[in-house]
Amino acid sequence: MRPRKPRTLKQHLIRRLLVVIPASLLMIVVMKTGWLDMAADRxxxxxxxxxxxxxxxxxxxxxxxxxxxxxxxxxxLVFLVNGDDPPTAMRVDVMAKHTEGCPHPDKKPQQLFTVRVDKVDRILTTDAGSPGVFHPMGS
Incomplete structure (x- = not known):
């Protein structure tokens, strides 16, 4: 067997780039799609x-x-926890703040919907899309 020629600097850089660029693009896709947040949450x-x-x-x-x-x-998004609720259940108002870096920076905050949390049975219900009428929230 003949000994291999040593890699040139150009070959070394190309091999590194063939690994780094796809890995970087994959990380960007994972971050933008929310997969990273969901995985960390789970x-x-x-x-x-x-x-x-x-x-x-x-x-x-x-x-x-x-x-x-x-x-x-x-x-x-701002989450306002109702402090008057019992310790085993609570209501959380989901608000949209409108400051610098958020859509419509000159408007005042608006309530989007409410989430009710049953901590004992681990059930989430929301009135998103139907104000005042609560339905199960997908988890």
Missing amino acids: LTFNKLAWFDNTKLVEHLRVLVRHNGMTDEPARC
């Missing part, structure tokens, strides 16, 4: 997280965007 949101309002709101942020319940960017 890994971190567990049964105990239903009783942690911060984790629950982040879970709702992912679900609302994933289920297409609003076209607002995730950074423009």
